Amino acid sequence: MNSPATTAIEPLPTVKPDRLPLMLLPVLALVALPLIGSASTWVTLTFAGLAMGMIIFIIASGLTLVFGLMDVLNFGHGVFITLGAFMATSVLGLMTGWTTSTSLLLNLVAVLAAMLVAMSVAGGVGSVFERVIIRPVYGQPLKQILITMGGMIVGEELIKVVWGPEARPLLLPTAFQGSILMGDAAVEKYRLISVVLGLIVFAIMTWVLTHTKVGLLIRAGVHDREMVESLGYRIRRLFIGVFVVGSALAGLGGVMWGLYQQSVTPQLGSQVNVLLFIVIIIGGMGSVTGCFIGAMLVGLLANYTGFLVPKVALFSNILLMVIVLLWRPEGLYPVGKK
Amino acid sequence: MSEPLLQLQGVHTHIGAYHILQGVDLTVPKGELTVLLGRNGAGKTTTLRTIMGLWQVSAGSVTFEGENIGLLATPDIAQRGIAYVPENMGIFSDLTVAENMILAARNAKRAEDIDPKRLEWVFGLFPAMKRFWQHPAGLLSGGQKQMLAVARAIVEPRKLLLIDEPSKGLAPAIIQNMITAFQELKRTDTTILLVEQNFNFARQLGDQVAVMDGGQIVHSGAMADLAGDEGLQQRLLGLSLASHQ
Numbered sequence: 001m002n003s004p005a006t007t008a009i010e011p012l013p014t015v016k017p018d019r020l021p022l023m024l025l026p027v028l029a030l031v032a033l034p035l036i037g038s039a040s041t042w043v044t045l046t047f048a049g050l051a052m053g054m055i056i057f058i059i060a061s062g063l064t065l066v067f068g069l070m071d072v073l074n075f076g077h078g079v080f081i082t083l084g085a086f087m088a089t090s091v092l093g094l095m096t097g098w099t100t101s102t103s104l105l106l107n108l109v110a111v112l113a114a115m116l117v118a119m120s121v122a123g124g125v126g127s128v129f130e131r132v133i134i135r136p137v138y139g140q141p142l143k144q145i146l147i148t149m150g151g152m153i154v155g156e157e158l159i160k161v162v163w164g165p166e167a168r169p170l171l172l173p174t175a176f177q178g179s180i181l182m183g184d185a186a187v188e189k190y191r192l193i194s195v196v197l198g199l200i201v202f203a204i205m206t207w208v209l210t211h212t213k214v215g216l217l218i219r220a221g222v223h224d225r226e227m228v229e230s231l232g233y234r235i236r237r238l239f240i241g242v243f244v245v246g247s248a249l250a251g252l253g254g255v256m257w258g259l260y261q262q263s264v265t266p267q268l269g270s271q272v273n274v275l276l277f278i279v280i281i282i283g284g285m286g287s288v289t290g291c292f293i294g295a296m297l298v299g300l301l302a303n304y305t306g307f308l309v310p311k312v313a314l315f316s317n318i319l320l321m322v323i324v325l326l327w328r329p330e331g332l333y334p335v336g337k338k
Numbered sequence: 339m340s341e342p343l344l345q346l347q348g349v350h351t352h353i354g355a356y357h358i359l360q361g362v363d364l365t366v367p368k369g370e371l372t373v374l375l376g377r378n379g380a381g382k383t384t385t386l387r388t389i390m391g392l393w394q395v396s397a398g399s400v401t402f403e404g405e406n407i408g409l410l411a412t413p414d415i416a417q418r419g420i421a422y423v424p425e426n427m428g429i430f431s432d433l434t435v436a437e438n439m440i441l442a443a444r445n446a447k448r449a450e451d452i453d454p455k456r457l458e459w460v461f462g463l464f465p466a467m468k469r470f471w472q473h474p475a476g477l478l479s480g481g482q483k484q485m486l487a488v489a490r491a492i493v494e495p496r497k498l499l500l501i502d503e504p505s506k507g508l509a510p511a512i513i514q515n516m517i518t519a520f521q522e523l524k525r526t527d528t529t530i531l532l533v534e535q536n537f538n539f540a541r542q543l544g545d546q547v548a549v550m551d552g553g554q555i556v557h558s559g560a561m562a563d564l565a566g567d568e569g570l571q572q573r574l575l576g577l578s579l580a581s582h583q
Contacts, residue, residue: 213447216437220430227428230390231490232416232444335432 021293021332028297032304043185045303051191053299054198055260057292059253060276061205062246068222068286068335070239072134073141076148077276078269079155080126080247084118084254085264086159089168091117099173107173111259118255119248125155126247130240152270159266167265170258194256201249202292209288218242222286222335278317282324284331293332294324343368343498343529344389349398349408351381351388358384360553361398366498366546369527371520373540373561375575376550382533383425385550386500389531390422391415402498417444419497425506425533427487431476435467435486438475442490452493460489463519481512485519492523499523499530505539517542537575541565549574 029046036042063077091114092099098110133151137143172190179186209215217238221228225235257272258264279298283290298317306313324332344366351359359381366372374382387393389400391412400408407415416422421442430438436449439460443452449471461468464485470478475486484504491499504520505513513536520543523530534540540547544561557564557574564570 213440216433216441219432220437220441223430223432224428226392226412227424227430228441229412230392230416230422230424230428231441232413233441234411234413 018333021290021328024332025293025296025300028300028304032300032308035308036304040183040185041307043182044187045307046300047187047191047195049300049303050296051188051194051198051260051299052302053296054194054201055253055256056272056275056279056299057198057295058201058256059250059272060279060291060295061201061288062242062249063276064280064283064286064288064291065218065222065242066239066246067280069218069225069235069242070138071141072138072239073144074134074148075145075273076129076133076151076155077246077250078271078273079129079152079159080122080250080269081254081257081272082156082159082264082266082269083125084122084251085170085258085268086163086168086254086266087118087121087251088114088255088258089163089170089264092170092173099171102174104175107175110173111176111255115252115255118251120251122251122254123244123248126244126250127240129155129247130243134243152273156266156270163266165266167263169262170264171262172259176259190259194260197256201252205288214238214241275317278321280331282321282331284328284333284335286335287331287333290331290333340367340369342366343403344531345399345401346385346389347399347401349385349388349400350396351384351393352396353384353393358393358553359388362550362553362555364548364555364558366529366531368529370545371524371530371532371543372546372548373544374531374533374548374550375535375537375540377576378535380550381553382550383502384553386422386424386502386531386533389415389500390420419495421491421496421499423487423491423499423501423504425502427483429475429478429483429486431474433475434472435475435478436471438486438490439467439493442493444494456493456495460493463492463522464489481508481515484508484512484516488516488519492528497529499528501530502533503535504532505534505536513539537571 032045033039033042036045059077059081063074066072066074092110095110095113098106101107129151133147134144137147176190176193179188180192209219217228217233221235221238228235254268257268275298279294280291282297283292283294297320301316301320302313305316312319328334342365346362346364349359349362350357362381362385364374364385374385376382384393388395391407391410391414395408398408399406402418402420405418407418430441433441439452440446440449446452466482466485467489470482475483478486488501488504491501504516508516517539520530524543532540532543541561541564547557547559547561547564548555549557557570564574
């Protein structure tokens with residue numbers, strides 16, 4: 001066996017991993033500490049911010065991949081959040097005996113059942129949404145925006161038809177209520193659970209993306225879908241799979257958001273929608289890691305400013321997006337699309 | 339000339355309002371290397387992309403092993419054993435060299451699933467791929483990326499390789515390496531359709547040649563005939579071989 005290209009071996013340039021965006025999280029938290037003044041309040045707010053960020057990440061991760069793979073701007077993503085949350089009100093409503101029990105196991109089973117049903121229904125509706133709403137407008141961004149917004153409105157109205165227009169309570173199961181003390185700081189149990197669940201979803205997603213062939217295809221497709229097709233893979237099937245999983249995750253996020261707020265309204269999805277787009281733009285559209293950091297930044301900043309300067313909290317996310325885009329116009333972790 | 343593996347007959351391709359291919363007739367014989375030459379904008383890249391299904395055929399037929407593949411989707415065409423190395427190399431820069439190769443080996447889920455003998459053969463052609471196996475492809479030099487692009491196309495046996503300007507932007511030493519690698523590939527009877535503008539590169543490899551101009555094939559025949567006829571070169575390509583030596 002000869003080695004014709006031997007002379008072409010040259011050393012690779014050393015490029016350090018880009019950790020600057022990661023540093024934003026501890027920097028933001030440390031800057032907030034002296035401004036807040038009280039360490040216990042800071043701990044409480046930080047956990048609240050991380051919990052909120054994790055829920056936003058779970059919801060937004062599918063949205064960013066959907067855009068990355070097919071350049072599809074789905075403004076209807078919010079409807080899956082609302083659907084998930086309302087499904088949870090129905091499932092947990094049927095399991096009141098389990099949620100009001102003092103048994104952690106029964107509480108867990110009830111919440112897990114609600115999450116599974118919400119994810120299944122949101123995923124199923126997602127596949128119909130992709131087929132009916134998204135597929136006819138591939139490659140037509142303006143039409144995508146209009147028709148997915150229309151889909152969102154229709155979905156919201158259908159939810160009102162099924163569950164009614166009023167807000168519905170979504171109470172935490174007994175064992176999830178209350179706080180635990182960390183020194184002087186009280187941290188709500190549910191926020192801790194949200195942080196853990198968010199980390200689990202992030203870890204699974206990262207593992208799938210880096211250790212499986214489907215994950216490789218998704219990463220490659222986000223970069224250059226034409227080349228993936230030239231290698232013999234059907235990117236549309238992959239996209240449908242990602243869309244369905246993304247919708248299911250939005251459904252899961254809806255359950256978590258509803259439990260976080262302890263109430264659900266038909267407008268929940270459209271309210272969260274804006275936040276989702278801020279997060280995926282901050283993170284770099286198509287980047288899961290960027291989406292994760294963007295969601296954490298948004299969650300922390302919303303809680304810190306909500307405590308320190310409540311009026312600023314109303315637009316803190318927009319401000320954050322402007323600052324990030326001035327620094328990195330394509331987001332924290334731009335995806336090198338072809 | 340051996341039996342044809344790929345035949346284009348009267349192929350027209352429109353891109354938006356532009357009529358790029360205007361009746362291309364091209365035959366690629368089995369087991370030979372056919373070079374597609376022509377100036378910028380002659381339609382060479384469009385021809386490869388049309389064969390690959392990346393641009394839709396407006397009229398005419400693309401026949402591969404007797405089957406009209408002109409209306410098939412790109413993945414279906416690739417699954418019939420056609421590999422494509424685009425002009426921009428199509429490297430997934432965020433993935434490692436290994437991950438790029440795993441994607442190219444369609445049945446492989448991990449690097450261990452790639453046929454080890456085949457992989458060693460590829461490493462023999464392009465040793466840099468072995469050395470930088472676990473490195474992000476985005477960090478490779480231009481020449482190494484080109485090697486990865488070709489390595490990816492041959493990591494599994496393919497019936498036909500479509501390669502678009504592999505010498506473009508490469509240093510002379512790297513081009514010589516690529517020529518040696520392609521000569522080794524030719525010894526395995528791989529059928530190759532190579533788009534080139536570098537005539538010196540092309541004449542060292544080509545068995546057959548086709549010259550494009552204005553979206554049509556204006557000349558086709560044996561490479562040896564074109565390489566030995568400076569007048570023909572000047573007429574078709576506007577160059578003399580001496581200027582490329």
